[in-house]
Amino acid sequence: MPTYALLILPAFNRVYGESTLRLTRSELAVFGRRALAAEVSDVEERSIGGVPYLTFETGEPLTGADVAALSNLSSVYALFGVEGELLRPLAMRPLDRLSSDLITIQKYAGKTNEHFTKLLLNVTVLASAFPLDGRLSVFDPMCGRGTTLNQALMYGYDATGVDLDSKDFEAYSGFLKTWLKNKRFKHTAEVVPVRRERALAGRRLNVSFAVTKEEFKAGDVQRVSVVNADTLRSREFFKPRSFDVVVTDAPYGVQHGSRGGGGGLSRSPLELIRSALPVWTELLRPGGAIGISWNTYGGSRDDLAAILRDEGLEVQKYPDFEHWVDQAIVRDIMVAVKP
Structure with missing residues (x-):
């Protein structure tokens, strides 16, 4: 099954940052049910190269529309396809149309x-x-x-x-x-x-x-x-x-x-x-x-x-x-x- 990894955006607020991985996990569950063609499963927190990621599997590869939807997760910084020990970056396409x-x-x-x-x-x-x-x-x-x-x-x-x-x-x-x-x-x-x-x-x-x-x-x-x-x-x-x-x-x-x-x-x-x-x-x-x-x-x-x-x-x-x-x-x- 295809595996993906979300790199979480660093939070300047320390207290909120401590909850970010868990909140992103819950948010990903909503996206999986409401916005994605692929079914999301086996969501877990993993350290890759000493950096915390949120990884998940899908029944079939993410479509371009799926990647575009996931680009809008509130705390996502980057999305990768996991290929063995390597991470392949996927092109993010967030809705944001104005300067942050x-x-x-x-x-x-x-x-x-x-x-x-x-x-x-x-x-x-x-x-x-x-x-x-x-x-x-x-x-x-x-x-x-x-x-x-x-x-x-x-x-x-x-x-x-x-x-x-x-x-x-x-x-x-x-x-x-x-x-x-x-x-x-x-x-x-x-x-x-x-x-x-x-x-x-x-x-x-x-x-x-x-x-x-x-x-x-x-x-x-x-x-x-x-x-x-x-x-x-x-x-x-x-x-x-x-x-x-x-x-x-x-x-x-x-x-x-x-x-x-x-x-x-x-x-x-x-x-x-x-x-x-x-x-x-x-x-x-x-x-x-x-x-x-x-x-x-x-x-x-x-x-x-x-x-x-x-x-x-x-x-x-x-x-x-x-x-x-x-x-x-x-x-x-x-x-x-x-x-």
């Missing part, structure tokens, strides 16, 4: 690891009825400073977000406009007030851009829209069935994306998700998927699964993605599909 500094430039306290953000987006899209290499529309209802939005843009998707924090909204707006200007991409960008019944409901960043002038002139643009408002009010800004996937990294019990009825910031991730999920689900297209990462100290897998099922969503039987972040945070992923 879109993901890496921003540095701030509480930023979600970009490798994990990519993993979360990958496994959510793969659960949906839509192809990973399609032109998708991604919604992050608690987008912070836009790590998920930026990864969606890397893949050529359109990206939409909502966030309550005005400082995060201003920081992301300023960053994206500066980045587009420095890259000399043809674009339009504006921040406009949003009013409902003459009252100010929030602010909205609207961006359209293209990598080339020819694409921009032809209308072949990517779009970014971010609203500075309560996530519970998302339905006021977007039409039902507007998005292919909803992907969000729920804040870890410090402050969350809604003030709720009492006026104070919600401190329970599951309380917030329970309140917001009907809104998010209405915005999702049939066949679309919702991917949520959360701090398990704020609620169990069974509790979150029950919330998703109560909303009519089909929770996916995914492998283990739970991993330690720090003494107060153990993070996990759950994905569910809208029938």
Whole structure:
């Protein structure tokens, strides 16, 4: 049986790096079931030449489409065919169409690891009825400073977000406009007030851009829209069935994306998700998927699964993605599909 080896991208975050091989193993299992023609088996961690690899076997050789799909694994650096004691490099063809500094430039306290953000987006899209290499529309209802939005843009998707924090909204707006200007991409960008019944409901960043002038002139643009408002009010800004996937990294019990009825910031991730999920689900297209990462100290897998099922969503039987972040945070992923 053909054998392959994945060389894992070094992680600058030491703690996340300690979990990378195991998380990549789980991510590979999802790709094997949802994105590859070849069946993946015998996945194991091996040291080759003193370097850690993740090796696996397939029932038949990987096709070009299989290699292209695996090129998007969140922590993969290179893919090899194993031939005896030799490694034969396979040509990687990731979806990324923009410079990686879109993901890496921003540095701030509480930023979600970009490798994990990519993993979360990958496994959510793969659960949906839509192809990973399609032109998708991604919604992050608690987008912070836009790590998920930026990864969606890397893949050529359109990206939409909502966030309550005005400082995060201003920081992301300023960053994206500066980045587009420095890259000399043809674009339009504006921040406009949003009013409902003459009252100010929030602010909205609207961006359209293209990598080339020819694409921009032809209308072949990517779009970014971010609203500075309560996530519970998302339905006021977007039409039902507007998005292919909803992907969000729920804040870890410090402050969350809604003030709720009492006026104070919600401190329970599951309380917030329970309140917001009907809104998010209405915005999702049939066949679309919702991917949520959360701090398990704020609620169990069974509790979150029950919330998703109560909303009519089909929770996916995914492998283990739970991993330690720090003494107060153990993070996990759950994905569910809208029938």
